[in-house]
Amino acid sequence: MDVRVLGRGPTDPFLSARDLFETEYDLSLPVEVRVRTDPDERTYTGHYADHHVLNISVSAATSAMARELSLHEFAHMHRYEQAHPSHMQSTEEAIYLALAGRSVERRKLTHCYQIANHMKDIYADDITLDVGPADKLVAFLESSLATALAERPVSAPRAWRRLTPASDPDITAVNAAFALALVERHDLVDDDHRLYDLAAAAGSDAPAVSVEQFKARFESLADDPDESEYRKSLVDVTRAYAGGTEQAAD
Known part of the structure; x- marks a missing residue:
């Protein structure tokens, strides 16, 4: 499961979420994590033909819930790949x-x-x-x-x-x-x-x-x-x- 973090922000929450997610599930497409400077940027997922995008604000990415937010969005990506x-x-x-x-x-x-x-x-x-x-x-x-x-x-x-x-x-x-x-x-x-x-x-x-x-x-x-x-x-x-x-x- 390929996770790449773009923008200013920590990488540990996303990589930790990846490691936890991989204990039971996987994603076929790579994930780009785009850390936004706008503190009000909501966390959401985008799906494309060859990758997924996780958009998240710096404030959310540095919060105590960053790993859990990432897990939740990875789950949405998995449901999308399942064509659920x-x-x-x-x-x-x-x-x-x-x-x-x-x-x-x-x-x-x-x-x-x-x-x-x-x-x-x-x-x-x-x-x-x-x-x-x-x-x-x-x-x-x-x-x-x-x-x-x-x-x-x-x-x-x-x-x-x-x-x-x-x-x-x-x-x-x-x-x-x-x-x-x-x-x-x-x-x-x-x-x-x-x-x-x-x-x-x-x-x-x-x-x-x-x-x-x-x-x-x-x-x-x-x-x-x-x-x-x-x-x-x-x-x-x-x-x-x-x-x-x-x-x-x-």
């Missing part, structure tokens, strides 16, 4: 199928893309948590949800994945469901963990969103769905969140 439906399905297509002919609030339409990313993250973290420790991920989920509940609006930390770009109660409730689904899918916390209290608070702020139902949707995603099965899951969760009314879409 979660990483091949067009989000735009699924949202169109789900909401065609319906009127939907713009904010909810935006949230649907975040929900689709959560579904990708479920499958990436099935790999991440197979090779790496879970403590930092659980702590991140807890602190992000607590911050979203405490402050509206809030600038969430641009590390790992942003649970919400602002503390909209509806999407915060879905984000809480995602957090619970991920920890329950991998049996990471006890029933009395603080995440459950935070999720209950998020649910009480958004009575139109069922945290339990969305948690069940995320947690029950099939390990190896075919294209049709995954598309149906994405369409169903989109309709459940932003079904809209039966008239021309905005």
